[in-house]
Amino acid sequence: MSDQELKTELKKAFDLFDKDGDGILHMDDFTRLIYFLDLDRESLKVDEFVEDEDGISRETFIRMLMAKLTTTAHNITFKEIVSAFKLLDLDQTGMITNRSLAKLIRKIDEPITDEEITAIIKQFDIHGKGEINYEDLHDRMRLHMEKKE
Secondary structure (H helix, E strand, O other), rough: OOOOHHHHHHHHHHHHHHOOOEEEHHHHHHHHHHHHOOOOHHHOOHHHOEEEEOEEEEEHHHHHHHHHHHHHHHHHHHHHHHHHHHHHHOOOOEEEEEHHHHHHHHOOOOOOHHHHHHHHHHHHOOOOOOOEEHHHHHHHHHHHHHHOO
């Protein structure tokens, strides 16, 4: 994923939690978003980025996470991949299916066809079962990271 694509995804995540649409995540919403992304407030050094007690702006949020994610991308652990997987495993079945992936993507108002969803699943489905499990995602992520290095 390019830096621009990552920024776009972070903007979408921010906007999902910015309930009043003012471009500021109030601290309770910010805490929920950090929890949703399975990130650690301390490792993000949140206190260095919060402008005031009201919350954090979209720009600051993106700058903070870009700094964290781009410096640690090559050190992705299995635990982090499992955490990301759990966000995608809406049905909590241990598998990401076409149905659960479509549900998630459409939840963030991203237009996508059934064919595109099937293509995404196929890209990560190492065992050809039409679904993605933890190990499939882990193996693909590792291969991707090795190619980048």
